[in-house]
Amino acid sequence: MLAAKRILLIIGGGIAAYKALDLIRRFRERGAAVVPVLTRAAEEFVTPLSAGALAGTKAYRHLFDLTDEAEMGHIELSRSADLVVVAPATADLMAKMATGLADDLASTLLLATDKRVLVAPAMNVRMWLHPATQRNIAKLHADGILFAGPNEGDMACGEYGPGRMAEPLEIVAAAQAALGLGPLRGRHVIVTSGPTHEPIDPVRYIANRSSGAQGTALATALRDLGARVTFVTGPASVPPPSGVHVVPVETARQMEEAVREALPADAAVMAAAVADWRVENASASKMKKDGSGKAPALAFAENPDILASLSKDKENRPKLVVGFAAETDDVLTHATAKRVRKGCDWIVANDVRPATGIMGGTENAVTLVTATGAEDWPRLPKDEVARRLAAKIAEALA
Ligand code: C5P
Numbered sequence: 001m002l003a004a005k006r007i008l009l010i011i012g013g014g015i016a017a018y019k020a021l022d023l024i025r026r027f028r029e030r031g032a033a034v035v036p037v038l039t040r041a042a043e044e045f046v047t048p049l050s051a052g053a054l055a056g057t058k059a060y061r062h063l064f065d066l067t068d069e070a071e072m073g074h075i076e077l078s079r080s081a082d083l084v085v086v087a088p089a090t091a092d093l094m095a096k097m098a099t100g101l102a103d104d105l106a107s108t109l110l111l112a113t114d115k116r117v118l119v120a121p122a123m124n125v126r127m128w129l130h131p132a133t134q135r136n137i138a139k140l141h142a143d144g145i146l147f148a149g150p151n152e153g154d155m156a157c158g159e160y161g162p163g164r165m166a167e168p169l170e171i172v173a174a175a176q177a178a179l180g181l182g183p184l185r186g187r188h189v190i191v192t193s194g195p196t197h198e199p200i201d202p203v204r205y206i207a208n209r210s211s212g213a214q215g216t217a218l219a220t221a222l223r224d225l226g227a228r229v230t231f232v233t234g235p236a237s238v239p240p241p242s243g244v245h246v247v248p249v250e251t252a253r254q255m256e257e258a259v260r261e262a263l264p265a266d267a268a269v270m271a272a273a274v275a276d277w278r279v280e281n282a283s284a285s286k287m288k289k290d291g292s293g294k295a296p297a298l299a300f301a302e303n304p305d306i307l308a309s310l311s312k313d314k315e316n317r318p319k320l321v322v323g324f325a326a327e328t329d330d331v332l333t334h335a336t337a338k339r340v341r342k343g344c345d346w347i348v349a350n351d352v353r354p355a356t357g358i359m360g361g362t363e364n365a366v367t368l369v370t371a372t373g374a375e376d377w378p379r380l381p382k383d384e385v386a387r388r389l390a391a392k393i394a395e396a397l398a
Pocket of ligand 1: 105192205252270271272273276277303304305306307308322323324326
């Protein structure tokens, strides 16, 4: 899948550097040539010998290594690659990138390259969350640097949170997407995600418990397969993925308009938990208690059904329309009926009774309902559900 692609792999100095060795193997298995470059700190964790042996080529180390310069100048080294990958990208290395420092071989290559750069950050959670690091990340995003991870989880330092380096296969997928090589390359997919907020007055609203986690995971998985993703998201509690076009909305009607504006698309995956009703008599100013003890009466109007109207759209219907069904009872019966009623191709159904811990949780147990039947998937992390669904979407659009 990466045949004949050349990857310049810059290995930063962090404990996750050991995973960079596996990453070299994963790239090579897929046909890529890898040229490793180690920072001085990286050499404290892995040796140039192991990186070079796994890559089957010389591992580069120092800027002023004259032999290296005679063999290949640093400018040429930075340009001869198809993609530059930094894994692990430490806080220090990213700070250098954001500032434009070039005081060693790795940072000089990053400044001199004319190719896309994909970073896989890895650091302690406090370092990741520090305003200085977040400032640098915002700069790197603005500079067009691509990100894989970091993931959230247990860390080598014993803490928990965001900062774990993405797994090697996730970095490979992100590299493929960066090189425009995934099976969904050239495809446009719209993903809706998160809850909607329906205002009661300027400070109050009606919402639901959707975190946006499943929709975000889906947008990420589709992006990783090379799709151009328009991510229409209500106010979710998880941040949107990088590398997708994010359209933030609040209400169902705004979401409908954003979906319309994003058309045409090859597929649409409607994972948003759209409010069925909005407050028809929402107040333009903050509602006040008037001392009479009388509560205001809210009148409701039905929101547009975005999934149904897109599925029935004669002119602009995407080839594949996927809906979600969050149910608390008779999941399969309701989902099967919903697929027909809404006119979509697939329904991804799940049981959201509080006891399942699915709504707002990290796992999902879904049943995929299509025109030809229903498939029960085992309980899996939402990321894995997303990857499986994205792979099925790629097959359906092939
Ligand atoms: O009807 P219900 O809300 O259970 O349907 C769920 C599916 O329909 C989800 O895919 C959701 O994104 C979509 N939906 C929508 N617009 C609405 C309500 C639901 O697109 N107004």
